[in-house]
Amino acid sequence: MTLAAELDDPCRAALPGALQPAYDAGVRAAARSLGPQGLADYRTGARALAGLGRGEAPVLAWLEAMPEVGRELGDELVADSAAAALKLASMTSGEVIALHLASLPVAARRLADAELFRAYLQFIHQLAARAPRALRPMLGILDELLARLTLGGLRRWAAFGAEAHRTDLPAQLAYFALHTPDSQAVLARERRGVLFIDRQRTLAATLRALWGRDFWLRPAAAELEGFRPWIDGFVLHLPDAADALGGLDGGAVYQAMAAHMAAHLVYTPRAVNPRGLAPAQKALIGLFEDARVECCALRELPGLARLWRPLLALPRPVPAEHPAQTALEALARHLSDPQAPTGDAQIDALAARFHAQACARALDVELSRELGLQLHALLQGRGALPALRQLDALYLPYRDDNRYPWTVEDFSWQRGADILAGRPPLRRRMPLTAFLNEVEVETAGDDAQEIWTPEHDIVDDDGISFGQKYGREAPPEPHLYPEWDYRVQLHRPDWVTVYEPRAPLGDPAGLDALLARYRGEAARLRRIVERLRPQGVVRQRKLEDGDELDLNAAVDAAVAMRSGQPADTRVTMRHVVQRRDVAVLVLLDLSASTNDPAAGGGDTVLALTRAAAALLADAVHAVGDPFALHGFCSDGRHDVRYHRIKDFAAPLDEAVRARLAGLRGEFSTRMGAALRHAGRHLARQPQRRRLLLVVTDGEPADIDERDPQYLRQDARKAVEELRAQGVHSFCLTLDPRADQYVARIFGASGYAVVDRVERLPEKLPALFASLTG
Numbered sequence: 001m002t003l004a005a006e007l008d009d010p011c012r013a014a015l016p017g018a019l020q021p022a023y024d025a026g027v028r029a030a031a032r033s034l035g036p037q038g039l040a041d042y043r044t045g046a047r048a049l050a051g052l053g054r055g056e057a058p059v060l061a062w063l064e065a066m067p068e069v070g071r072e073l074g075d076e077l078v079a080d081s082a083a084a085a086l087k088l089a090s091m092t093s094g095e096v097i098a099l100h101l102a103s104l105p106v107a108a109r110r111l112a113d114a115e116l117f118r119a120y121l122q123f124i125h126q127l128a129a130r131a132p133r134a135l136r137p138m139l140g141i142l143d144e145l146l147a148r149l150t151l152g153g154l155r156r157w158a159a160f161g162a163e164a165h166r167t168d169l170p171a172q173l174a175y176f177a178l179h180t181p182d183s184q185a186v187l188a189r190e191r192r193g194v195l196f197i198d199r200q201r202t203l204a205a206t207l208r209a210l211w212g213r214d215f216w217l218r219p220a221a222a223e224l225e226g227f228r229p230w231i232d233g234f235v236l237h238l239p240d241a242a243d244a245l246g247g248l249d250g251g252a253v254y255q256a257m258a259a260h261m262a263a264h265l266v267y268t269p270r271a272v273n274p275r276g277l278a279p280a281q282k283a284l285i286g287l288f289e290d291a292r293v294e295c296c297a298l299r300e301l302p303g304l305a306r307l308w309r310p311l312l313a314l315p316r317p318v319p320a321e322h323p324a325q326t327a328l329e330a331l332a333r334h335l336s337d338p339q340a341p342t343g344d345a346q347i348d349a350l351a352a353r354f355h356a357q358a359c360a361r362a363l364d365v366e367l368s369r370e371l372g373l374q375l376h377a378l379l380q381g382r383g384a385l386p387a388l389r390q391l392d393a394l395y396l397p398y399r400d401d402n403r404y405p406w407t408v409e410d411f412s413w414q415r416g417a418d419i420l421a422g423r424p425p426l427r428r429r430m431p432l433t434a435f436l437n438e439v440e441v442e443t444a445g446d447d448a449q450e451i452w453t454p455e456h457d458i459v460d461d462d463g464i465s466f467g468q469k470y471g472r473e474a475p476p477e478p479h480l481y482p483e484w485d486y487r488v489q490l491h492r493p494d495w496v497t498v499y500e501p502r503a504p505l506g507d508p509a510g511l512d513a514l515l516a517r518y519r520g521e522a523a524r525l526r527r528i529v530e531r532l533r534p535q536g537v538v539r540q541r542k543l544e545d546g547d548e549l550d551l552n553a554a555v556d557a558a559v560a561m562r563s564g565q566p567a568d569t570r571v572t573m574r575h576v577v578q579r580r581d582v583a584v585l586v587l588l589d590l591s592a593s594t595n596d597p598a599a600g601g602g603d604t605v606l607a608l609t610r611a612a613a614a615l616l617a618d619a620v621h622a623v624g625d626p627f628a629l630h631g632f633c634s635d636g637r638h639d640v641r642y643h644r645i646k647d648f649a650a651p652l653d654e655a656v657r658a659r660l661a662g663l664r665g666e667f668s669t670r671m672g673a674a675l676r677h678a679g680r681h682l683a684r685q686p687q688r689r690r691l692l693l694v695v696t697d698g699e700p701a702d703i704d705e706r707d708p709q710y711l712r713q714d715a716r717k718a719v720e721e722l723r724a725q726g727v728h729s730f731c732l733t734l735d736p737r738a739d740q741y742v743a744r745i746f747g748a749s750g751y752a753v754v755d756r757v758e759r760l761p762e763k764l765p766a767l768f769a770s771l772t773g
Contacts, residue, residue: 011043015050019059026063032744033067035707038075042066045082054094058085061101071709072108073117074487084121091128092135099139100124110146112197113219116240123155131162133169137177144178145187150240152223153190160186192241194250202251203238203258204490210301215262216488226393228401229257236261245397246310256307256398260294264404267296272365272405283391284379285372286402287328288354291335292368295358308398309337316395322386324379329394331375350375365405476500481676483637484717486709496637496673503631503643506662508654511610546572583648583685584620587678588613588631589696590643594665605697605734606665612695613645614660621652626685629656630678631663634670636704641667642677648685671700671745672714675729679722690727697734699741716745 012023023046030042045066049058062085070078081104088097111117128135138145138158145154158176161183165172175183196219207215215236220229222239229238238257242250272285297304312333320326330342334351341348350371361367379385479498482491541550550573557567594606613629620627629646643663646656675692682690700711719729731751733742742751 009043011047014047015059016056019050019056022060022063026067028740030067030070031740032712033071033709034078035075035709038070038078041075041078041082042070045078045085048082048086049097052086052089052094052097054089054097057098058094058101061098065101065104068105069108071486072105072112073114077108077114077117080118080121084125087125088128092132096132096135096139099136103139103142106143106146110143110195110197111151111219111240112200116151116219116221119221120151123151123158127158127162131158131166131172131176134158134162134172134176137173141178147195148187148191150192150195150221150223152221153192153241157183157186157190192250193243194241194254196238196240196242196254199251199254201489203254206255207258207262210259211262211266214490214493215258215265216490217258228399229261230401231261231264231404234265246314248307248310252307253311253398256311257400259297259304259307260290260398261400261404263293263297264400267293267363268365268405269363270365271407272369274406279388280385280391281373281376282406283388283402284328284375285368286405287332287375287394288335288368288371289365289402289405290396290399291332291354292358292362292365294336296362299359299362305336309333311397312336313340314395314397321393322384322390324384324386325390325394328386328391329396332394332396346378347375350378368405476502479677479680481673483672484714486713486717487707496640496670498640498642498673498677500642500644503645503659504662504664505658506660508657508661511614511657511661517611541573542568542570543572543574544570546574548573581687582689582691583626583628583682583687584691584693585628585630585648585678585682586613586616586693586695587674588629588645588663589669589671589694589698590631590633590663590665591669591698592633592665592667593669593698604665606663609695610660610663614657617646617652617656617660626687628681629660630681632670632674632677633665633667634673634702635667636702637670637673640670640673640677642674648681668702669696669698669700670702670711671696672711672718675715675718675722679718679725679727682722682727683725692722692727692729694729694731694746695734696731699735699738700745712741712745719746719750 009027012020012027015023026046027039027043030039034042046059046062049062052058062082066078066081069081081101085097085101088100107120108117111120124135127138145157149157161172161175164182165175171180174180178184178187196217200217200219203217204215207213216234217236217238219240220227220237222241227239229236231237236258238254238261242253242257244250245253248256268289272289274282277285294304294308312329316326316329327342327344327347330340330344331347331351333340334342334348335354338351338355342351354367354371357367376385476499479500480494481496481498482493483495484490485492540546542553543550550571553568553571553573557569557571560567588609590606594609595604597604598608617627617629626648627646628644628648631643631645632641634640643659645659645663646652650656671694675694678692682692699708700715701708702711705711722729729746729750731742731746732754733751734754735742736753738751738753742753745751
């Protein structure tokens with residue numbers, strides 16, 4: 001935070017002077033994880049807590065805890081947390097309020113859902129009203145409690161302690177500190193088999209391995225009797241805990257649920273038409289729809305039968321209320337396993353019809369509709385149609401509530417994945433003969449499902465290609481990359497499209513004139529380069545396992561032994577050829593902001609970037625290191641433009657200088673995708689050290705993303721991915737406010753800030769020398 005911003009902050013001015021340094025540090029930390037509204041709520045909350053008059057502890061706890069809560073669950077929880085803390089002010093002390101605030105990151109991590117977190121805040125308020133002194137011991141062990149209990153289990157455990165020890169305060173405190181046998185007994189009774197938060201990443205990885213795509217998973221409170229998981233859009237809402245069933249542990253039960261719900265997303269090409277259907281008819285159609293998507297999944301992944309069929313074979317935990325319930329549960333088993341008939345000839349005939357047509361109509365939702373209506377007519381004709389409440393109570397332990405097949409808008413996973421990933425039309429490179437013979441729609445536009453491109457340009461009689469003649473360049477090949485969504489802690493698959501258009505050419509004369517102003521820096525760089533250039537053969541002395549005897553060291557050792565002194569046994573040496581084993585890729589930010597003039601006026605940021613890149617190119621060329629110079633900008637996630645100005649194998653010639661002179665600043669800065677694409681180019685280099693040097697004048701941003709943290713977090717994830725591939729990333733930033741975010745992206749030692757932009761041509765080559773020397 002700058003001095004001017006600090007003086008203009010009314011929330012800071014309302015704090016006591018002793019809290020203002022902590023407030024400044026907290027705001028800087030919060031700016032890295034909260035959006036504008038969250039940051040405003042964060043400041044307002046600090047001011048409100050200070051106004052309670054309960055000391056400094058609540059304010060300090062708030063400043064430290066809330067950035068992590070916002071990062072885990074979203075900005076909107078900041079205001080909810082502030083309101084909950086203020087409600088506690090009339091019920092308990094400032095120390096307990098501070099303890100409650102300090103424990104909120106634990107609750108956010110363990111609950112992993114915004115609605116569950118809000119329910120937790122409500123639970124704390126209710127417990128404070130009922131047993132306010134129980135809060136202190138309970139909050140002290142909250143991490144242990146939430147590691148063993150769901151939110152519902154924690155609520156029941158606390159309710160028992162508050163009621164059982166209502167008049168015995170010492171016993172109540174001991175109960176909530178887990179120091180009494182009845183406290184341990186109730187905790188053991190309420191403990192569930194497996195908590196969702198402990199299996200979330202495993203489940204996501206399992207579904208990714210099965211279908212090669214990401215699914216979003218969320219926990220839901222499963223306290224109500226008859227709870228069923230559900231699908232909302234792309235999100236699978238699973239119970240917050242799962243018990244062992246039918247010989248499968250809770251983790252396997254979670255896998256069965258998640259795989260069944262994912263099958264709905266993958267194998268449902270469109271919604272079932274709900275027009276004219278009664279609720280009971282929808283329930284019976286859903287029974288066949290469950291079987292259809294499972295049949296499609298088992299055809300590709302037969303091992304899923306080991307998860308689903310044992311759970312369908314489980315006996316009911318309570319007797320059936322209606323005889324048809326047992327028959328329908330048997331039908332569900334028979335639809336999953338053709339070798340498990342129900343014993344009812346007419347119902348088995350429907351199942352046989354399903355199995356006979358399942359292959360030919362695997363993706364036809366009308367099959368489920370037809371058979372479901374026939375089953376409804378059969379049961380209604382017998383007078384054995386259960387009530388809707390009884391149909392909803394069928395014992396199918398792992399299946400969801402079947403709301404998904406009835407979505408109003410027709411939907412398919414593939415279409416949805418195309419929408420999410422921004423997948424462009426399929427592009428094919430065709431031999432010229434096939435291209436001329438097979439093309440059918442000569443007037444097809446850019447919205448075609450397939451775009452064919454000949455392997456070679458088609459040249460007219462005058463020797464000029466048709467693309468050049470009519471001003472339409474062949475479209476570059478798209479490159480699809482995932483993008484990290486910190487809000488769900490998963491990659492969005494194939495979310496960003498990167499193109500490599502041909503870099504425009506400019507007049508190198510203007511670049512030469514700009515470089516003439518930096519002759520002094522060029523001469524100094526030549527001296528630095530001379531020190532970086534490999535020096536040939538180097539002699540390494542004082543080795544124990546060298547290639548030949550070091551005569552001087554051997555004589556010194558003999559003299560020491562004769563005089564009774566300990567002798568140095570390192571008496572050999574080796575001759576080593578000194579080589580530089582480093583490849584460098586410089587990635588330039590070419591966003592529209594680089595067209596702005598530098599702080600001191602005169603040249604634009606882009607002009608200074610060109611000059612710095614040209615000086616660096618000359619310096620690296622003199623050293624002999626493999627070197628590439630690329631640039632990027634973006635116009636939304638569908639159009640990230642990546643310009644290859646100089647490739648590793650390309651010579652430093654006039655064409656490179658023309659491309660460098662022709663650079664122009666436009667659009668935005670989607671840094672994560674550009675980093676991944678640059679990493680792909682660097683990964684092809686055989687050198688042991690690979691350096692990606694990013695030159696930018698601002699933070700990651702784009703027109704289609706309003707959350708300032710989203711693209712920062714994606715860039716940070718991209719840097720981590722490159723590090724795992726052996727690529728070291730370093731950022732040279734021209735943004736004076738970069739300290740608020742750049743360290744979080746590139747690490748504390750992974751960046752440098754150029755406070756005066758006009759010094760960029762001097763700083764960039766010197767930075768290269770320090771990083772590779």
